[in-house]
Amino acid sequence: MTASPAPSFSELGVCSALCEACERLHYRQPTPIQCAAIPAALEGQDIIGLAQTGSGKTAAFALPILQSLLEAPRPFMALVLSPTRELAFQIAEQFQALGEGVGVRVATLVGGMDMMAQAVALAKRPHVLVGTPGRVVDHLTTTKGFSLRNVQVLVLDEADRLLNMDFEAELDKILSLLPSQDRRRTYLYSATMTSQVAKLQRASLRPKHTVKVEVSPKYATVDTLAQHYLFVPDKYKDCYLTYLIEEFVRQSSCLVFVDTQHNAQRLTLLLRNLGYPAVCIHGGMSQPKRLGALAKFRSGERRVLVATDVASRGLDIPLVDVVINYDIPAHGKDYIHRVGRTARAGRTGRAVNLVSQYDVEVFQRVEQLIGQRLERFPGAEPDAVLTLMERVSEAARLAAQEMREEHRQKRGKSGGGDAGRPRHRRRKGA
Template identity: 55%
Template sequence: MPELCSACATMGFTTPTPIQREAIPNALRDRDLIGLAQTGSGKTAAFSLPILQALWKNPSRFFACVLSPTRELAYQIAEQITSLGADIGVRCVVIVGGMSMMDQALALSKNPHIVIGTPGRLIDHLENTKGFSLKTLKYLVLDEADRLLDMDFGPAIEKLLKAIPRERHTYLFSATMTTKVEKLQKASLKNPYKVEIATKYSTVANLLQYYMFIPFKHKELYLAYLLSSGTHRSTILFTYTATTAQKLSLMLRHLGFRATCLYGTLSQPKRLAALEKFKSGERSLLVATDVASRGLDIPSVDLVVNYDVPQSSKDYIHRAGRTARAGRAGKCVTLVSQYDIEWYQRIEYALQKKLDAFPVESKTAVMALAGRVNEALKVAQLQLKEEAQDRKEGNDHSALRLSTRR
């Protein structure tokens, strides 16, 4: 239809990606879909366009529901669907944890066409929000299904499947076909058309992948060297824990990098603010846990750094997939200490390739940064300690006020 073609042109979608080329025609033939594709392959448009076309022909409230494993991905999907459906007046609502239930209930009462959300919060509303149901649902999308199931959303998905019509179209998209995903496919899809663009573990061809073998005690020095060694306009730095992410973000700011931080226990408004600063270019470095390994569709990211080696090959694939998107080139560098060799070898085995060593000018060039980096690290650790103390004193004051009231 002309309106959707115009929206695609406005968004720069001129040539369909392989999964779009396979999935969209079959979806338009009223087939259920199961799509296996690399991250960054254009899955969102692959399921959104057929839904919007059907919605235009038969508009109704709560027409479609998209399930996402993370809040960030839910907002990303909503943003793209809203842009694609702008000319046909599509109304979307995002239902995720960390935001006001009351505000979300109000948004649901306005009868949007499409609901995008995380399974747990969606079930909360189905069970507790008066007047809300999905009995008119025509389309269900399970995006990043492997992650949905890895995060133990299985029981919530089962509840949802019982609350929606059996007669519906279901699209299941996943980066990998696990045993859990296969069971979910059998339980929720009818005679699906299978689109398989990726092998179980693969990265796109235009992604350059490196490792940097380093002594653990100098990890921060090598990180600072790496980030200073090129003209990286936009970088995502992955850590294993929120504490490490906070520490490195503060350290790097003291070194002059425009860094912001994103991790799971951060409040949702702060998470969205950090993402917006990064996406807008106000911050060029995002220090994040794996909460950011899916859901970020920022084509301009040209470097991903694994400060902590991912403990599964699947996590590596998704981290690396934050760069080299939409046909652009990208680079991923993994810092490997003497304690990480086994994890790193598992990644190479899964990729079925040996990665190249990242070129380091000399150990002297790295050690020349020691004074500045160590000072910045001390300042960061002191700041974190002070913030933790402030939180403890605040909690103590709150507890004292409560006991006084009693």
């Protein structure tokens, strides 16, 4: 029996103006999550969507929202909450691209950017607000005239991560200020259905008007991803990373995941000192610097991006060829999101995990979660790797020196020219 062809966007109920936008953006056929979610959303149902990263879920909620905007007879507002700034910008860009022909106004509310400029954008009465919970609460507290009383659609994107990042207090505040559940629609999208997400579902969705769509198996990696490990002594991890970068960087783009901001900065400087075009992204950087680093990596100007888990979910970074886990994530689900940055949309990709003597148990849990025994990365024999030791040690020494100097400069500025200025504590995650 031959499989029936996938429906078109028009057959899902998407109006002609938005179908033209999809065609312009080369969205040729709806993805499985779009096929499952869009018709229910257009019928006015609440949605719980469970799907892998890279599955097309942004368009699955953006298209029904934009169609509602076209059909709305009264002031319309949708609120989309995201766990990270970068994902918020990406969602806003997709709304603007899909809604270019229908006059959509989009505002992005994230930390690290000017509050006044965001307040001016809010005064223009945007149709779609995309933001992180902390910054949305900041504006609810300080921006005169801003409220959520006209919100007709609420989207909680990457809901499991919103809760893992301790946004529960901000989410409770926002939910308390929204119209009641029977006066709005809610779309909750998550990679996994945890007990916290189930609790959020009960607090935000209408039980009798909710459709659950799940289009991928739980905790799976794609078949086009080649996954390997290397057992390495912890004191030689920098050498093994350098060996892998040397192996891949001439033909491939490499995304290196680490656990701490300090390691992201240190390894970026180390690789630069060795002559490799590296940039980094982590939560301690200003928003313009984070966006600048992403832009350089996306354009191919820099072929190595060193990142914390701020880059593990949702970001559309095309053509990542290799993911290297310098640090093995403590939670298996984070591993799936990290390696999901490569082998997207049917393309092939590779993931290499550096497993030290301290990581064996965590790595075995990852293998158990994904139901696979990974193969050893071919090559990378100790004798060949350790020939790099002298160069890597010198690059590491210079990197440490640069970080100390940068720390001294920051400390000097905070104790000098800025001493008379009022200080404002940044909200977590904003």
